[in-house]
Amino acid sequence: MSAGTPTARASRVRRFGSWYVAEHRFRVMRSYAQTITVTGIGNPLIYLYALGVGLATLVDQNLGPDAVNGVGYLQFVAPALLGMAAITVASEEFTYPIMLGFKWNPTFYGMNAAPISPAQIINGVVISVAARMFATCGLYYVFMLLFGAVVRPAGVLMIPVALLVGLGFGALLMAYTATLTEDTGQLAMLMRFVILPMTLFSGTFFPLSQLPIFLQWIGWLSPLWHGVELSRVLSYGAVEPLWLSVVHVAYPACLLAVGWWLAVRFAKRRLNK
């Protein structure tokens, strides 16, 4: 066979298997490419217009042009919108497609019957979601620039921060979904009672300090809050101590490591029956 000996082929799969899984995910994403494109362009337009222009007019009229944090409301809210876009991609790609692969249309078992390992399946999913998230956030950033929502050039670093937040949260979602043997509404509950509150109360639309102290833990636990706070430093120079910025990177990074590790463990356990 021209592709080399079976052993050579197997060692190629040992090295590149994760990419082959990602290839599969991209091919599947092509089947809903329209949705991805429409939401990728539509969401930033709608949100930036509604909040950054509509709501911002009201806020800025009442509080002045340096309304929140010393900047206008548009500049204040834009980093949060970018983070939310990453979270949205994560909550789409790390839930139902995982349920699908393990249960509804068990393609993960098919991959595993070929030389692909359970860890490579998880890695491949992460790679493909990271790519979609990068494209979505990159596009979002362009719209932010067009709306004048970014003050400093360093704002472009908000894109990797959003990716870190999205993947950190998403890895946990993926690990959890990998343990579900049946979806009796858990995922829908998660969307409603975890993801939605998180996007509202993570210092996104108003500073966390506006919440009573007994609710502020929501922000500290939320990877979105950490990402958004850091993004504000990058985008318009919000002031915070350096150690806090370090925490803003370390915390989502830890979630990503733990979630990824757990997801691999659960996938191994589930596929090795």
Place this chain on the structure above:
Amino acid sequence: MPEPVITAVNLVKKYKDFAAVDNVSFEIAPGESFGFLGPNGAGKSTVMRMVGAVSTRTSGALSVLGLDPDEYGPEIRSRLGVVPQADNLDTELRVRENLLVYGRYFGLPRRQIASRADELLEFAQLTERAKAKVDDLSGGMKRRLTIARALINEPRILLLDEPTTGLDPQARHILWDRLFRLKEQGTTLVLTTHYMDEAEQLCDRLVVVDKGRIMAEGTPASLIASYSSREVLEMRFGSGHNADAGERLVGFGDRIEVLPDRVLVYSSDGEAELSRIPSTGLTPITSLVRRSSLEDVFLRLTGRSLVE
């Protein structure tokens, strides 16, 4: 026997305290067509998953293509083709795309996969359906596509877990014909089934399994010769009367089996037995003389029928 491609010695798979596979040993020669015949829950699929290097054994020794699955999973799997019991074709992709994507999991170059995919669609008689959605295929077509997919890496061994379960008779015959061609080309076939006719059609050699253990091993003909008579007289006396009739037939044939719905008389000459029935005063509602089959072997070994 030439160097076996699969060797299992005292293979055990336990789930907590339950032994799904309990001390199973077998050897499969290259090019052989080897079957596991047994009812649902006998542990056949578990054996297949261990041989397929996706399920870790609890104890015992296992060698596939000379390698230990615990250490060389990807190496073994790169040379196997697997047809699982439940189709796991990708319903989000089209027919031909399923083959293209699957070939990539073996690290094969795209161009090679593309030409191989077209050959396999031809082999599976699905060329016209190349662009169809998987969900629009019939059950038999899906199975053929799954087999085509399993052949994308030109495997030396094809593992088939209940290849024709749930298919109508015509679809089964088409499938058997395709599998027979593979066998003629020298592919080693390992299959599980609870259909005795499938085992008789496809297997050079088989083991009868029940409750995780191997009950007997041999060619279909030798198993029938050792565990059954040449012919069987089957009679139905109506529900509730079979047990009673069975008692009155003691002494007929070599052996008698009483099932809830019929009585079986094992004998070298079924017609002769049938001609003596009127002398007992019994009148069967229906009667049939047939050759012994693997079903009878299974009944003899386990006291139960294969399909319950």
